Amino acid sequence: MFKKKNDVFFSTFEAMADTILEAVLYFQQNVSKITDASVFARDMKEYESKCDRHVHTILTELNKTFITPIERDDIMKLTGSLDDVLDGIEACASRFEMYNITEPDEYVTLFAENLLRCAQQIKKAVYLLSEKKLLAMREPSIQINELENQADDLLRVCIKSLFTNVTDPIELIKRKEIYERLEQTTDYCEDVANTLETIIMRNS
Numbered sequence: 579m580f581k582k583k584n585d586v587f588f589s590t591f592e593a594m595a596d597t598i599l600e601a602v603l604y605f606q607q608n609v610s611k612i613t614d615a616s617v618f619a620r621d622m623k624e625y626e627s628k629c630d631r632h633v634h635t636i637l638t639e640l641n642k643t644f645i646t647p648i649e650r651d652d653i654m655k656l657t658g659s660l661d662d663v664l665d666g667i668e669a670c671a672s673r674f675e676m677y678n679i680t681e682p683d684e685y686v687t688l689f690a691e692n693l694l695r696c697a698q699q700i701k702k703a704v705y706l707l708s709e710k711k712l713l714a715m716r717e718p719s720i721q722i723n724e725l726e727n728q729a730d731d732l733l734r735v736c737i738k739s740l741f742t743n744v745t746d747p748i749e750l751i752k753r754k755e756i757y758e759r760l761e762q763t764t765d766y767c768e769d770v771a772n773t774l775e776t777i778i779m780r781n782s
Contacts (some may be wrong), residue, residue, distance in 0.1 A: 587639060587646065587647055589708070594661070598664055606693070612680045615675040622667065625664060629661055629664040648777055655678050659769040660770060663697075666763030673755060685739070693760070695725055700718070703749060712782045713778065722757075723768055
């Protein structure tokens with residue numbers, strides 16, 4: 579079971595979850611009204627860099643800590659899966675700059691709303707982990723899994739619409755990659771939920 583010390587791991591996980599929520603909220607609020615794609619991508623990159631610093635903190639602490647509050651492997655997996663979420667959303671934002679996309683898209687907006695709900699559940703679950711409320715973590719984990727299923731459905735709908743309505747092959751390729759990257763980011767959110775489930779099973 580958890581040790582009382584080494585709370586630096588939990589506080590850093592909280593900071594990562596906070597950063598994910600901040601980044602996804604920024605993405606959701608701005609992606610449908612981009613006026614400058616380079617500024618949008620730059621701001622998202624700042625969030626990603628902030629999360630990378632949290633990853634560095636955890637790796638540094640792991641290297642100098644003999645007894646960890648949960649399994650070292652679980653700390654590594656949770657760190658990696660949280661980092662993947664922010665890497666994923668930042669990669670999506672960078673594509674708007676690379677492809678010079680500034681027009682609103684209803685499907686991108688729907689993906690952004692889905693990711694925002696995922697990020698809210700990730701934060702809820704990570705804070706419950708810090709409070710040692712392991713069984714309570716199951717609810718947000720289940721919610722994340724359901725949201726990922728909804729994103730799968732949304733991807734099928736928007737790809738079908740894309741091939742039905744878009745005739746410009748370059749535009750089709752650009753939109754398709756963005757949709758797929760957004761859906762992949764929900765997969766990363768599900769990886770967080772699955773890692774948390776492993777922690778629940780090992781420690782409860």
